[in-house]
Amino acid sequence: MIQQPGTSGLIFNEPLLWEKSRMGRCAMSLPKPDVDRNALDADLTGDAPNLPELSELDVVRHYTRLSQWNFGVDSGMYPLGSCTMKYNPKTNEVQAARQGFSGAHPLSGDEFSQGALKLMYNLEQFLAKITGFHAVTLQPAAGAHGELCGMLMIHAWHARNGRQRSKIIIPDTAHGTNPASASLCGYESVNIKSGPNGILEPETVAAAMDEDTAGIMVTNPNTLGLFETHIKEIADIVHSKGGLVYGDGANMNAIMGIVKPGEIGIDVLHLNLHKTFSTPHGGGGPGSGPVAVGKTLEPFLPVPRVVKDLNTYKFITDCPDTIGRIHTFYGHFGIMVRAYSYILSMGAQGLTDVSKLAVLNANYIKESLKGTLNLPYDRPCMHECVFNDEFQKQYHITTMDMAKRLLDYGFHPPTVYFPLVVEGAFMVEPTETESKENIDQFIHAVKSIAQEAKDNPEQLKKAPRLTKVTRLDEVLAARKPCLRG
């Protein structure tokens, strides 16, 4: 019998910081003043902000205890669909912590920053090779920021062509950030439906595409974990009407070494280094969302850009068509160091294996669970597969109930209720770093839960039981917002 990881143990209650505060404590080692005190005029200064006063042990214990209430990839399997929660190698952290990188001031000047510039230049090249594009910017701070960057470039391209357009086509399988990014550029979203088998049909796009439409945003593989097989025809249609194709490459983990978006009609693509390239999510960032483009859009890339002449590297800003700047300095350099380290550690073969095994794991789960959970689109998937709670409706058990119950089994739940095209979606992305035993354990857990749904639905409604807190009242939180202590 398979033993499930979930169990309970001693952890600790911990009050809010200020509830531990006592006047006169300070956990900071204060430098000894070596120059005279030089007071500012009183009317400029205010009271010291009322921050909690703690000893060093108080602070250490506070965050140690908080950390124990969290679930990370190092704690257990984290098959959160669309988030690519793969193992974050520790050596990447060692590289990013090197004094030469972490201590670098962004304005030290090119001459004294050659290491950072070279790393950025090389990383841009690597990503271009992986995606099949011509040029890359590393400036975007996250995936959505990359989308904005890409859409700004499309917008600038239309502007330069002398006629701005007003709409953008967005399929129902798109990530929520896509339409939001588009509307930041003033584009109105034209939402279209994916076909019965979950992928976009050229006719649908043809019907929607016109001269007032700036282009289309496609996620490929899409948020159903399916590959858009008609992408080339779709791109041709959009291009023929003078539009451009934006590719959301957050799901690149499925196709490295197999498909290069730059070769199949995509004009601009963003990547999530904090997914495909193993940088940690940090409980919600910082990430990094580089954007890759073909020759057409290269002139519009944000500045500064890194260029190499002979064997030195420098930033340039004199790019007449650039969309301008989207980050105060050069983007999330610390994250770039980690992704660069990952790519060097894997090499071309390694990255290709990553995609093959990520897809193998997802298909293995799909096949193993499709009798247990309803599988709306039963076709070979890429890196993730989307089920829903259709079979469990009869027992009044929802996707949410099953997700919460999975916590008691010791697994982080999949992404739930996304993508919106699937009602009650249960979206599983195992990633390549989970072993067959972990995945079998997960499959076993889901099957047991499906069984419980029949035999003992109450147990699911009450789930989670083992966590420090039980289900939280999100309605109350939103109705009476309490956003500070």
Add this chain to the structure above:
Amino acid sequence: MIQQPGTSGLIFNEPLLWEKSRMGRCAMSLPKPDVDRNALDADLTGDAPNLPELSELDVVRHYTRLSQWNFGVDSGMYPLGSCTMKYNPKTNEVQAARQGFSGAHPLSGDEFSQGALKLMYNLEQFLAKITGFHAVTLQPAAGAHGELCGMLMIHAWHARNGRQRSKIIIPDTAHGTNPASASLCGYESVNIKSGPNGILEPETVAAAMDEDTAGIMVTNPNTLGLFETHIKEIADIVHSKGGLVYGDGANMNAIMGIVKPGEIGIDVLHLNLHKTFSTPHGGGGPGSGPVAVGKTLEPFLPVPRVVKDLNTYKFITDCPDTIGRIHTFYGHFGIMVRAYSYILSMGAQGLTDVSKLAVLNANYIKESLKGTLNLPYDRPCMHECVFNDEFQKQYHITTMDMAKRLLDYGFHPPTVYFPLVVEGAFMVEPTETESKENIDQFIHAVKSIAQEAKDNPEQLKKAPRLTKVTRLDEVLAARKPCLRG
């Protein structure tokens, strides 16, 4: 009402390493061979040891999960008597990790190790100043090793005086390591009783001391947390009969800046850097047990010794009377770095405050709990105080029951059933780094448990409830030893 820290949350089962092993996995990045393979004769080589085969994530998750089953000082209050479980500053770890220290080869030669030698020389000086002795060796690897070192010196001194002795006086308040260390030198222990108020009486010592007795081993403050007020008279008695006084200084945390053992008749003393000087215990070491001596015993210190001439430092070994070597190199250098950092961070005033506050915390607990638990020796204590389960006997509740119940409240239990002079001892050492609020929480927990002992003894018998495992069968473990998987 005071909220107790203990609660339960989601943690994870984790099998033994080899149960996770799959042939062909390897978590180690293997260097690429750059020279020819050069096989050893087959009759010299054996099969590769059958170690578990895992991926890097397997290893990371294994130890992350194991760590969550543990309780450390960073997790909560750890009032383990006689162990001085104070906060272990993180900056000390940073210092010990510096390449110049952690990367140093012990045989690089004095000329290329001046930083290490200077640190050791200074640390010896600091410890000499703190204890009031003339010279110090840092070679002992732990407290008990320090005792052995000290007793070997006493043994060598008697030998050099031409007449070896056969016995050593050891009070019932001594730590178990003392008699064990003495017998390693061939000394037979003469156990004497402490007086009715828990401290040694000169008469008792006088009665036991004779020309066949090498000396006495005194722990001061003793293991009851009491200061041996007659230490000077006792030392005089022992000295007058040609014996020497060994001081166990593992409890130095109580008297820094107040009493210097070297000034009150002690001839040789060991310290526990992993107690008084904040180095982490690591779940059972590595520690460090320096030994301090007066002029009498200095010639007998182990070699090599660090000496300074002009501004350079070197190791010397030409010490005719030395007891020899007790560590392969120079002792636990990495631990010395941490203790040195701690002493520099505290300074003289800081160390004195440490002792005053450690003693304050202990007395505060003693006064607050003496109505709740029986206090066999009701007098002002030093850094720790010893209760027992006398009051709870009527409810058939033992010290062990109360200790296990404390776990459910979120505290590490005190030391139990030690010292042996107190039946059912419950030995509390809060240390100075616990705040009043933590201590009040602890007091409140003990009082609640005493109440439960009356009202609901079953609950104590069943404790702990919240930990991953319940009480373990130590008899079974010893009867059918299973020491490997």
Add this chain to the structure above:
Amino acid sequence: MRYLPHTRDDIETMLKVTGHSSLDDLFAGIPDHLKTKQGIDIPESLSEWELNTHMEALASLNIACKTYKCFIGAGSYDHYIPAIIPYLISRSEFMTAYTPYQPEVSQGTLQGIYEFQTMITELLGMDIATASHYDCGTALAEACLIALRKSSTDNKIAVSSLVHPSHRQIIQTYIRPAGFEMVEIPYTKEGLTDIAALEQMKGIAGIAVQSPNFFGNIEDLKAFKTITEAKNILFIVSFTEALAYGLLKNPGSLGADLVAGEGQSLGLAKSFGGPGLGLLAGTHKQMRSLPGRLIGKTKDANGADGFVLTLATREQHIRREKASSNICSNNGLNAMTAAMYLATAGKTGIREIALQNHDKAEYLKKSLMSSGFLPAFHTPFFNEFVMKVPENFEKKRKTLIDDHCVFAGLNLEPFYPELKQHYLFCATETISKDDIDNLAKEVRS
């Protein structure tokens, strides 16, 4: 490869279950003409040990590999980082978790960020702080968009010319496509934003002022508030040096409607400019227009306190094109780091560090003056200020870097062409009196 757990047997067994003949067969559904013909042309994989050598070599091409003295701030500041912070933040339960979508197993992140939000509102004197943004520049751009969207009539945002130059460029990039416009408010001879000029401006939906401004000078925020009140438009305050508000009157008390700031000074490494920490705060009134995540307090099924992501109805994953912003992942781990820093410093600590920054900067200014530098302005500042430097300075500055790893100020000319021979200097608590005396000695002409 040590990150890939699949053994040959595993792969075979799994392929049997999925009904594929090989790993390549998994991609049979992708038409051949869409598959790439050549592999990925990148260097072959490095072992962990080759990587260490390679990366240390790269890092050592940055001057920062040596301990260098940095008299430059300009948006990235050199402050002490207590050893406990890198240790605590690296705990994998924080580092390797995703956005807290499942609150029952994310209370560590959630309480931590709730505490962050609270301490930021304390620091800035505002009602609400978000769970973080990318950096000050992007947070400020979003703040400008809020102001612009609020106005039905006006499509201009007035931005001080003493707002960080990069931030002004980001605002441009963000607002232009939506048809908005940025107008710059000139600065005065005192190195302050020109209020008089602002008063003349028409069609303005809001104003943005940085204090301490890019020259390090402290703006008279109250005066701007009077104007924004008169015009009934939003008052946006920004800053790049968060520690300034350990000492200065906070923007909330001076009437800011929205505050966008950089939190890098709060325990984060300079890291060549990123990732930093975007701070974004507002008054209650602005709650529903704020972009990005918010953590709120609530109860669990047993009535116990707990924390959740809340007011998600502003966000893209629910609202899609109608969202107040597209931001999804933010800079959460850095927000947690800043919270650790603020809790470590505490009320007394942050005030003392702020004071020391100001003291060092004043001492640096005096010392440079005694070496023949001329103060460009005579206005109160925090830890940065502008000096007119002697003729030969640029050469000296270069040798100072080469010989002593000392970075003596930032040339302002590229940012303000009119300010020839003007340098922006910064001194923080990490700069010692000796460092300053040495610098003054070296540059004496």
Add this chain to the structure above:
Amino acid sequence: MRYLPHTRDDIETMLKVTGHSSLDDLFAGIPDHLKTKQGIDIPESLSEWELNTHMEALASLNIACKTYKCFIGAGSYDHYIPAIIPYLISRSEFMTAYTPYQPEVSQGTLQGIYEFQTMITELLGMDIATASHYDCGTALAEACLIALRKSSTDNKIAVSSLVHPSHRQIIQTYIRPAGFEMVEIPYTKEGLTDIAALEQMKGIAGIAVQSPNFFGNIEDLKAFKTITEAKNILFIVSFTEALAYGLLKNPGSLGADLVAGEGQSLGLAKSFGGPGLGLLAGTHKQMRSLPGRLIGKTKDANGADGFVLTLATREQHIRREKASSNICSNNGLNAMTAAMYLATAGKTGIREIALQNHDKAEYLKKSLMSSGFLPAFHTPFFNEFVMKVPENFEKKRKTLIDDHCVFAGLNLEPFYPELKQHYLFCATETISKDDIDNLAKEVRS
């Protein structure tokens, strides 16, 4: 001070409860003549930042602050340490826990050390391994004491002269006071322990042989076993390079009764020689005479598996003067580190690393020979070997350190006066072919 949480109020309130007038009053019970008259004469306290500067300055006085190439082993070896190990071992739940006296909250340490014991028995082919000792030298001395105590008649222990010189000194120190004696077994021209000489020895309670021995040569352990069986005494094997047993026949399979070894090579930094890791293993027969802690498997009240400290009846805190040893704290955290290393390397990894060590050493030996060095012995070795060096070598060696941070071998004369101009060389997997080629070039005469 940031480590001391007591506020003035706290102290006052607490003193009221304890009934003392002041903190000093807490010590009223100590007679004045016992109190010290002067304070502690040490430097005044440093801030965290001063400490960093001070310690980096000290560390930089060690050549190790630079990346140096170490062709020296002799008991301390330079091996790669995977990044996951320092990270995992620094988790405070491991680092800041005490000896697992309360098993219910120490299962992490306990299962970890149980796994350590198991993997060490695998590595050495022994029945039982202890939870660790201080280092190889002290573990070996304890092993000798076991042998000596077992014999009613003989009070001598025969120790190979090719056991690490420090270890022989430690044995002396440990056994002398109890009236025991150590006799050294000479070595042969092949650089091996002289079995013939051993056979002549009388009154011996046991023998101790190191393999690979101090010269790096692999001893014929089977031959010694024959003798100890004949004499019916204990056979003790020691080693300083644990990775050797990734490749060599293990001591258990060759008949060792007790094995004492150094575990520093298993993921531990050299750290100027300590803390290392003492390994101590024995056959079932020796179980109750083994010193130090043992972890055993058992059941909890619900029948679940769990681990505890066991067989404590051998230990000092129960047996006091009758204990098998005085050891209390051992090197637990380093045992956990070694377990992590062994789990990371695994069966294939440890073999491959061992092979590479041997390959590099063979290549180094060949290269030095081609540079005019003469092999002192022609005996199989693991990763260390002895060479007779050219006249001018000592001077060259010094310049190699000064100019290239290369440590070319260890002079054996201080340890073996008869071996003038003989050096002990070591090469591990961290030494590249280029390093070796460069060394060979530099020392060519």
